[in-house]
Amino acid sequence: MKKFSVVIAGGGSTFTPGIVKMLLASSERFPLKKLYLYDNDEERQAVLGEAIEIMLKEDAPEVEFVYTADPEVAFTDMDFCMAHIRVGKYAMRELDEKIPLKHNVVGQETCGAGGMAYGMRSITGMLEIIDYMEKYSPDCWMLNYSNPASIVAEACRVLRPESKVLNICDMPVGTLRRMSQIIGTTPDQLEVDYFGLNHFGWWTSVRGKDGTDYTQLVKDYVKENGYLNQVEIDTQHTDPSWQETHKKARDIYAVDPRFLPNTYLKYYLFPDYVVENSNKEYTRANEVMDGREKDVFETARHIIETGTAKDNGFHIDSHAYFIVDLARAIAFNTHERMLMIVENNGAIANFPDDAMVEVPCIVGSKGPEPICQGQIPMFQQALMHQQLMCEKLLVQGYIEQDYQKVWQAFTLSRTIPSATVAKEVLDDLIIANKNF
Numbered sequence: 001m002k003k004f005s006v007v008i009a010g011g012g013s014t015f016t017p018g019i020v021k022m023l024l025a026s027s028e029r030f031p032l033k034k035l036y037l038y039d040n041d042e043e044r045q046a047v048l049g050e051a052i053e054i055m056l057k058e059d060a061p062e063v064e065f066v067y068t069a070d071p072e073v074a075f076t077d078m079d080f081c082m083a084h085i086r087v088g089k090y091a092m093r094e095l096d097e098k099i100p101l102k103h104n105v106v107g108q109e110t111c112g113a114g115g116m117a118y119g120m121r122s123i124t125g126m127l128e129i130i131d132y133m134e135k136y137s138p139d140c141w142m143l144n145y146s147n148p149a150s151i152v153a154e155a156c157r158v159l160r161p162e163s164k165v166l167n168i169c170d171m172p173v174g175t176l177r178r179m180s181q182i183i184g185t186t187p188d189q190l191e192v193d194y195f196g197l198n199h200f201g202w203w204t205s206v207r208g209k210d211g212t213d214y215t216q217l218v219k220d221y222v223k224e225n226g227y228l229n230q231v232e233i234d235t236q237h238t239d240p241s242w243q244e245t246h247k248k249a250r251d252i253y254a255v256d257p258r259f260l261p262n263t264y265l266k267y268y269l270f271p272d273y274v275v276e277n278s279n280k281e282y283t284r285a286n287e288v289m290d291g292r293e294k295d296v297f298e299t300a301r302h303i304i305e306t307g308t309a310k311d312n313g314f315h316i317d318s319h320a321y322f323i324v325d326l327a328r329a330i331a332f333n334t335h336e337r338m339l340m341i342v343e344n345n346g347a348i349a350n351f352p353d354d355a356m357v358e359v360p361c362i363v364g365s366k367g368p369e370p371i372c373q374g375q376i377p378m379f380q381q382a383l384m385h386q387q388l389m390c391e392k393l394l395v396q397g398y399i400e401q402d403y404q405k406v407w408q409a410f411t412l413s414r415t416i417p418s419a420t421v422a423k424e425v426l427d428d429l430i431i432a433n434k435n436f
């Protein structure tokens with residue numbers, strides 16, 4: 001069986017250990033030749049790198065492991081780049097969230113003003129790693145989680161149209177795991193229909209692979225509880241703020257009970273509620289810095305101190321499952337059905353061809369082939385159109401360095417009430433991002 005070479009870009013990410021653990025657990029389905037980590041923050045990556053080195057020596061000594069900040073070393077002779085960089089790291093995420101909140105608008109990693117600031121930082125970082133990949137491994141695929149995925153996807157469509165970059169999101173996968181628990185089955189037994197933009201979509205059906213339709217059953221549950229589960233399967237999406245988000249899906253569902261909503265719609269449909277219920281001094285960035293980031297790095301330091309990674313505390317979540325399944329689908333042409341962010345080209349019939357949409361695709365060695373989702377109703381079409389134009393204008397504004405377009409993009413976000421507020425938030429974010 002062929003063995004594959006994988007580089008993880010953003011090696012210092014809190015999600016790196018989970019993906020490595022998943023790769024090791026998948027060695028029979030997706031055998032590894034080389035596993036490299038690449039990050040432009042050498043010090044941060046070294047902590048995880050050293051711990052993972054110990055893990056691999058114990059569990060997979062045959063895999064060639066390197067962690068490096070040298071792009072040539074990192075990207076040479078690779079089959080897959082699994083990317084999850086955060087340009088500006090948690091310090092900037094905290095500002096992305098807190099600056100808009102100061103102006104009483106949604107402060108969120110990927111949605112609204114903060115998401116747009118993050119988006120413009122990400123485009124630069126993504127272009128950098130895409131160009132390294134193509135220079136040193138022209139046939140390599142990049143499987144990209146780096147957020148905001150919709151803005152990154154649009155920038156790739158415009159600026160690197162020929163590049164083998166697939167943008168993905170783990171939210172639908174995570175929510176599908178919740179749905180599978182509601183149904184009393186496992187996610188791999190389910191198949192869905194879904195349409196939307198990234199962090200802006202709806203399920204139209206949830207079925208068993210045997211054909212059983214579970215959509216109504218899931219709806220009946222969501223109507224009362226949102227996606228709040230009784231028992232947690234993942235460690236991801238379980239902090240108090242996430243529980244609140246899962247629960248809030250109940251109210252999003254009430255707005256249009258024809259479909260099952262993505263949790264992220266709460267920022268667009270209930271921005272006033274979100275702001276009222278935000279702690280302006282302690283946002284999700286703080287929760288992660290005090291939680292996941294601290295835990296992952298403490299675990300790594302413990303492994304380094306004790307010299308063993310046996311029974312370590314790293315977790316495999318839906319995030320890691322999805323990206324490894326995707327690599328495998330491409331590597332072995334499995335034609336598995338997965339949600340991907342792709343150029344529309346008719347998949348959503350009454351939506352622009354050049355929109356980057358999130359729809360189910362059949363994934364094989366030539367990449368994703370979208371499955372047609374037909375016509376969508378007026379309400380979703382209007383919401384998505386406004387959001388799409390917001391993201392497209394932002395990317396144009398980035399490329400042309402055009403303040404006016406970026407201001408218009410901010411004005412188009414449903415999370416921002418007026419052009420006046422849009423300008424105030426934008427101007428503050430520009431100052432905070434002066435190093436980028």
Ligand code: NAD
Nearest residue numbers: 010012013014015039040041084085086125146147169170
């Ligand atoms: P993190 O800050 O822990 O890790 C990101 C790493 O990227 C850092 O070590 C940083 O030094 C590195 N980095 C920044 N710019 C770089 C560059 N130009 N080149 C190389 N490395 C660079 O962040 P995290 O919380 O682990 O999240 C990582 C990324 O994954 C974020 O973009 C996050 O939004 C994204 N994410 C996406 C999904 C999804 O559904 N698409 C899910 C989870 C996380």
Ligand code: G6P
Nearest residue numbers: 109110147169170171237284288
């Ligand atoms: C979900 C989303 C990701 C996002 C993540 C944030 O998984 O799909 O796009 O990055 O949540 O999680 P966090 O725990 O960092 O707030």
Ligand code: MN
Nearest residue numbers: 149169170171
């Ligand atoms: Mn996502």
